[in-house]
Amino acid sequence: MAERPKIVATNPVFPETKALLEEQATVVVNPALEPWPYEKVRQRCRDADGLLAFMTDRIDAGFLAACPRLRVIGAALKGFDNIDAEAATNAGVWLTIVPDLLTVPTAELAIGLMLSLGRNIVAGDRSIKQHGFHGWRAEFYGAGLAGATVGIVGFGLVGRAIAERLAGFQCRLLAYDQSVSPALMKSQPHVTMTGFEDLVAKSDYIVLALPLTADTRHIVNSKTIAAMKPGARLVNPARGSLVDEGAVADAIARGQLSGYAADAFECEDWAIVDRPTRIDPRLTASSAPTVFTPHIGSGVTEVRREIELSAARSILDVLAGRIPFGAVNDPRKQFAHAQSRSR
Structure with a gap:
């Protein structure tokens, strides 16, 4: 046998x-x-x-x-x-x-991260659980999606799924992807393709939907962040090392970024030898304007x-x-x- x-x-x-x-x-x-x-x-x-x-x-x-x-x-x-x-x-x-099976749940989570970050959902939840609820107060004001400009970096399956779900939020959609064909964009009339620098400069929310490669590692770095609109919000449901987390922490500290939401982190990209061993503690502080989930993008x-x-x-x-x-x-x-x- x-x-x-x-x-x-x-x-x-x-x-x-x-x-x-x-x-x-x-x-x-x-x-x-x-x-x-x-x-x-x-x-x-x-x-x-x-x-x-x-x-x-x-x-x-x-x-x-x-x-x-x-x-x-x-x-x-x-x-x-x-x-x-x-x-x-x-x-x-x-x-x-x-x-293909990870596309829809990852796109759904990206929308959840955007709303949680912009509308201070996590901070509000934490406030009630720690201090109780004593009625409306003039606090936790944030930013909605209606009227906002959202830039999607990477327009493959996940990027397009995010755009489809944002179409009903009455926001302006920009996308950057060097490999997208004009024929594909005919089926995306609600999305404007643009250059990376233009997207970074105009977007109120920037959402990453890229694979991690040698070329995309730290595509968001101190230089990128400096070119963003003051007060922009960054959302990363893709791979942690697309972002220089230290540069993000610096930018939040000086007010350049209003917040950062992520489902993936540099410390878990095992193939990168010099990756950080933990998330920058400035980003995980209870007062930080961040929303983090433990890599649950496909967690349905x-x-x-x-x-x-x-x-x-x-x-x-x-x-x-x-x-x-x-x-x-x-x-x-x-x-x-x-x-x-x-x-």
């Missing part, structure tokens, strides 16, 4: 996900909310055929070299900056992502279940010899290239 393949899941998974994988493989799942550290994941995967990976994991060439049996990494995420796709290809390992129960199942199906596809859904590489081409060079 052939040995069953082994699949490792580095974080807790839904029962349906585990059951699906166990139909074809022996499954090892981290049962705790605390993610396994890099070395423990690598140790667990030394004899694994498949890996169900999450945002908390870091997969690099050293990891892959220590896991010679690994054939597929099914990432339960869309952005894969924490996984070295080129190293996976060179190692003959498929890498798959879930390209049914959506998370479907994300896991999609990643699990991709893993099983590879183990069955099929081309997987959501593949971002094709290690067969690397193998064919190596074969041709050896002839």
Whole structure:
């Protein structure tokens, strides 16, 4: 009898996900909310055929070299900056992502962050819980979306979903994305495409909807912030390292920014060696005009279940010899290239 393949899941998974994988493989799942550290994941995967990976994991060439049996990494995420796709290809390992299921919940959260930041919802909630409610007072005045100019940096699936949801708020929408085609913009008549500098200078709210790459890291920095409208608000539902959090803290302290809302933070971008180890404490102070959520952009129960199942199906596809859904590489081409060079 052939040995069953082994699949490792580095974080807790839904029962349906585990059951699906166990139909074809022996499954090892981290049962705790605390993610396994890099070395423990690598140790667990030394004899694994498949890996169900999450945002908390870091997969690099050293990891892959220590896991010679690994054939597929099914990432339960869309952005894969924490996984070295080129190293996976060179190692003959498929890498798959879930390209579409995270779009709507992330866009919804972005709107929630904007409203919470502008209308002082979190500060008002905290005031009542700490001091009680004694009737209306002339405080917690903020900024609405009606009549505001909102700049969306990045106009892929998430950026467009944010724009669609903002269309009913009676705000002016600007967008910046160098890769968007004129044909696409014909379907977005309520959005004006513009340059990055123009968007930064005109927007009351700036929303980031970009992947994290070498080019986009710290796209919001001290220079960017200095060019913003005084009192602008910044919203980041994408990746933490798009923003220089120290520069944001400085700008809030001097009044250049009215506030910052984020669902992702520099300290969790594991692939960046010199990342901060914590959020700047000036941003987490109780008096700070900030709204933070713990990376829950896709945190809708049914959506998370479907994300896991999609990643699990991709893993099983590879183990069955099929081309997987959501593949971002094709290690067969690397193998064919190596074969041709050896002839």
